Amino acid sequence: MNVAIAFPRYDPQGRTFVTWRPVEVMLKLVAPSPGPASVNVTVSAKTLASGGSLLFADHLTHAGSPTIDVTLPGNGQEVAIWVGGAFPTASSRYGDVSLVVRDKASGLTLGTQDLMVRIRKDANTLSVAERDRFLAALATLNGAGTGRYNDFRDMHVGGPPDTEAHGGPGFLPWHRSYLLDFERELQAIDPEVTLPYWRFDRAAPNVFTRAFMGVANALNQVQFAAGNPLTGWVASGLPGIDRGRGIGPSTVPSVLGEKQTLALGGTATPSFGSFRTMQGNPHGRAHMSHVAGWITNPTTAPRDPIFFLLHCNVDRLWAKWQWATKIHDPAKPASFAAGTFPPGHNLPDALWPWCGPLAPPRPTTAPGGGLAQSPMTDAPPASPKVREMIDYLGTRTPAHHAFAYDDVPFQI
């Protein structure tokens, strides 16, 4: 007798990944005939050292428990439970946590499923193994200047693309889509990788080292330890990374702090319209905290890989504001800016370049094609709209984006 465990999604290697957002998992008793009328089982998590944790419930909730008792009919009828990562305990590698089904009476194991609570983490807290996997995937995506990375560079350049990315309230949804596309490309290389974020309101002594994002010399050229995969980084035909010396291991940039940033949205009647002023400070100031180099100009910024970590933190701040204010529903006016804005910056607008080439004055080319799809979810679609980038955790609908942050819980 055993229990078949069916997660909603698996990747081509048969692996499954969750975030804090629970997913519906089906359990089914597989017993010789004639079998028992029913079997009582307990579902729990088995966690290895530094592994992720799981929570269980019989419905979609943020308040699951570490175990759940389930009665499985002997006729093989499926029973649904909900399984999500237990905030804030994320995995560091695949299989460091397993779902285990045991017979309640005997304690015998009837079924197991390895998985990973795959969460975006603070770059400064990554383990060496996590850091190195991320760097290896990043270097592969760059392909020494010949890889898919070039599309991401070209999406974020001056002229009409600049208007798409920065020219209105779509700034945050656009970059959320951009980062998700980028992260999914990294995960196509190594599914255990997530995009880490650089908390630019704190010192990051483990990030600005030769072993990770590098250390700039007097000529603003970033130096790496031998063997750091970014040694072979090439952007726009130039090897290496052009970055000023504004940020050292102990530098705390002069930008709004996390809570100050969330306070921009207002506290009595919080609104995205106010919160989005973070585009100037801390976002713009974080770019300029490096003083010089590619990262200090919107056109050249994506040539520096720190750009993706910086923007991941910008997106995390938006995610945290959404959680703190419970404003995830795009149908609520406070979830986005009120008014009419340039194309690409209104809720129903398709986001470029994932929607394809457009007529002037919008960009007439579209590098990169549709948004990369994830084996773990169908959302957002390959051509996302602004409104589809708001409820990334699927608090209102099943359409979650299969990413989450290590300090932003799922909450209904």
Place this chain on the structure above:
Amino acid sequence: MAIEDTVDIEELRKQYLSEVEVEAAAASSPAVAPAALESHAMAAQHEPEAVRDMVTALPLDEEAYEASVRTLLDILGNDALDPAPRLSALNTLGAAEFQPAAFAPFHAEFIELLRRLALHRSKDIRTAALERLTLTNDPEAQRLLREGLEKIRRPLVTAAKAVQLLARDDHGSAIPLFRRLAANATGQVREQALRALAVDPKSIPLFEEIAANKQERTQLRQIAAVNLKNTSASRFAKLARDLVLDEQEVDKLRAVAVSAIAHTSDVAARLKSPAFTESVLALGASTGSRALKASVARLSKTLGDTKA
């Protein structure tokens, strides 16, 4: 089975929100007003440090944006001020540029001002202006830098810095100059010129010569090797194999070669053979360099994954 305490998410949220409210209350005192900054900066007895701090605290939200940028441009262009507050103003203007739609009305004036400052008597201001202008391929800044290197005019920055800034030009208009410097210059200037030739196919023989020459500095050889990888996979494959198999080579260069092979599938496919894989594994087992060991581990995986 370990039962862990679960986090009360709603309680966590309320606690966090109360902390945000404290921050909001603290921020309710007015930010630095652009007009106040301007009048302080223009006063004869202004304090440079106070001006710099006020510049840093200037708001860039929608309401204050226009007045803030106007003030920043005035401070940046004010020759009566010390370089420090002016450089702070330039930095904050850079942050303002990340809202390009709002910055558009000021863009032309900003570029004109930067071009003027590229000739300023203060080296720090000159360098900062040229840094920003070259990020956007400004032809005037490129001309000034090129003329300095060609000794047509007095150099505005060091020769190495000039090469580095000119190398940002996406159109590669200074490539012939870089070829001359990579062949004939010395020290940092030569290194920067070599770096700037990264994708120049006409420099492939030079890359091969420098990368293989043990008399050259390791840093220079490393740049040459990476350039060769960028320009000719077949010729880099030969060089990389030689570097990996040469027991007298420096570990740093071998690690770079191994790492480059691991991350370039074309090169890995060219080198894949049982004998090479065996040599790589032996290198990983015998070296004391952690970087080289890590690179070998990656390459072993790549060679295992690469179809011959």
